[in-house]
Amino acid sequence: MIRPMNGWLWIKRHVNSYPTVRGFTAIGTGGEDFVHSMVVAVESVLEQPIPEGQVKQKTSSRGKYVSVNIGPVQVSSSEQVQAVYNAMRRDDRMKYFL
Template sequence: MSCIASSRGLSARTCNSAPRSSGRARRAVLAPCRASLGQPESLDEESPKPQSTAEAITRSLTELSGSSGRVSLGSNLLLCAKGEEEWRRLSKKVYGDKFPIQRSFTAVGTGGQDFKQAMVAAVESVVGYVHTECVAEKHSSARKYISVTVGPVWVENGDQIVAIYQKMKDDTRARYLI
């Protein structure tokens, strides 16, 4: 996996409250992203050319959200193939010293209930027990893929976020981590 997209739209709900309603689905835009849809993008002073792939994807996500009328409740954050150092720089920029925070982790993969249990175990191995109402799943229409969301859970620091994503990434059935 070369890039992992994540949105920091955090819920104020605690894990022991009522389960999530399935009425409002979250959508993720995964690479490749093209804001211009094949047309040359005009460069002006208001939108400087991004300096890295991460900045380009972040800008595309922001523009796409704005054009669809979505009001962002957080910041877009990317975990890229450049490694942990780049992620830590971006994390510090987005989160600063705002830890502990509530954070959800989503993985899309194959394997059904075994995959779901593996993703829950990956989060639990770092932050401890996760209540069952903090785990949501959604199957693709053909039931080939399953999306598992674990959280929100309390994360004490950026190292825990990195550790959770690393454990999730170690499962070969995982296709996308969001």
């Protein structure tokens, strides 16, 4: 029996084909500074700037959280997707990602 690698990464490799176009969403605290941090995280992995029109943000109804949607962007592999999520996690204000 072949054991699959950790959960979602195994699924991503066998369900998605690359290169592909996708978006990234992060939810956290810190307003504009958090938005900028998430954009920098994605840019650092993709090694290209994200155009302003591909960054959307929405503040929660109580103003505590901000949701940052980045994309669509082209990714070349599931490892690159994982690297983006790892870069986002480096910011302690990031609470959730999709």
